[in-house]
Amino acid sequence: MRFEEAVARLRVLPDVLPDGPAELIPVLAGPDGPRPRPDWDVPPGAARPAAVLIVLYPDAAGEAHLILTERTDRGGHHSGEVSFPGGRVEPADTDLIATALREAAEEVGLDPAECGLRVLGELPTQWIPVSNFTVAPIVAVAARRPTMRPQPSEVAAILDAPVSAFLPGAPLLSVERELRGFHVRYAAYPVAGLAVWGMTAKILGGLGAWLARDEDLAPEA
Numbered sequence: 001m002r003f004e005e006a007v008a009r010l011r012v013l014p015d016v017l018p019d020g021p022a023e024l025i026p027v028l029a030g031p032d033g034p035r036p037r038p039d040w041d042v043p044p045g046a047a048r049p050a051a052v053l054i055v056l057y058p059d060a061a062g063e064a065h066l067i068l069t070e071r072t073d074r075g076g077h078h079s080g081e082v083s084f085p086g087g088r089v090e091p092a093d094t095d096l097i098a099t100a101l102r103e104a105a106e107e108v109g110l111d112p113a114e115c116g117l118r119v120l121g122e123l124p125t126q127w128i129p130v131s132n133f134t135v136a137p138i139v140a141v142a143a144r145r146p147t148m149r150p151q152p153s154e155v156a157a158i159l160d161a162p163v164s165a166f167l168p169g170a171p172l173l174s175v176e177r178e179l180r181g182f183h184v185r186y187a188a189y190p191v192a193g194l195a196v197w198g199m200t201a202k203i204l205g206g207l208g209a210w211l212a213r214d215e216d217l218a219p220e221a
Contacts (some may be wrong), residue, residue: 001163001211003058007141009211010056013121018213020205021172023187024197029176030183050133052086053100054123054207056163057115057142064163067146069107070156070194082159082196084203085110088133096122100138108158109149116143123207126199137203161191166208 055067073080085104093099097119104110110117123137148158164170172187173195188195189204196204 001064001167003056003062003064003141006056006064006163006211009213009215010120010139010141013123013139014206014210015124017124017126017203017206018209020166020202020209021168021187023172023174024201024205026179026184026186026198028182029185047127047132047134049089049096049099049136050087051089051096051100051103051136051138052084052203053104053110054084054137054139054203055104055110055117055142055146056140057145059145059160059162065145065160066163067104067108067110067148068159068161068191068196068200069150070159072152072154072156080156081198081200082191082194083200084137085155086135096136097138100136107151107155108146109151110146115146117141117146118143123203126203128199135199139207157192159192159194161196163208163211165189165191166204167212168209170208 056064059065067085068082069085071081071083085107086100087103089096089099090102093102101112117140119138119140121139123139126135126137127133128135150156150158166189171190173190175188175195175197176183176185186197188197189201
């Protein structure tokens with residue numbers, strides 16, 4: 001997808017995140033066949049707030065890319081997973097946008113002024129049951145690819161992912177594995193030899209569906 005088209009389609013953000021591929025949602029796989037996971041759609045009042053930053057930028061050919069990170073494996077709930085830059089809200093953060101920008105600066109050295117960053121808004125909040133975080137996805141566009149460096153204690157690698165990898169019909173990996181004592185099956189997006197799954201894949205699938213929606217877009221004034 002061309003960067004200019006992606007920016008035009010993100011001038012309006014959805015109030016409800018569209019559904020991506022149904023296969024992205026993990027199911028319990030056992031001798032009786034796959035079973036849906038429990039209903040985890042309503043977070044408890046004690047859930048901890050967090051924010052992630054979704055940054056779209058043009059590559060040298062003008063195609064839309066976004067930033068993902070491979071998290072350092074430290075043995076925690078999300079260690080080693082592919083995710084957006086982001087993290088929990090700190091007391092000094094003025095709002096969720098401030099949280100997302102601070103975390104991106106800490107994790108990948110993102111400098112908003114250097115890359116011409118512009119925050120567009122927020123996608124619907126997501127809940128991660130296993131770690132009990134409510135996560136606000138903050139959407140931004142950069143005029144050029146940011147200059148980045150990974151913070152080694154948190155980020156093993158920075159990934160430049162084409163937005164086309166998450167549009168409807170994009171390739172998916174089928175994964176079946178033991179996860180925290182359960183045998184589960186799910187689909188994942190392949191990026192740079194890694195599998196993008198879980199909440200990050202859900203957001204990307206929904207974002208891809210929104211970007212690919214059938215709608216005539218008026219030129220930006």
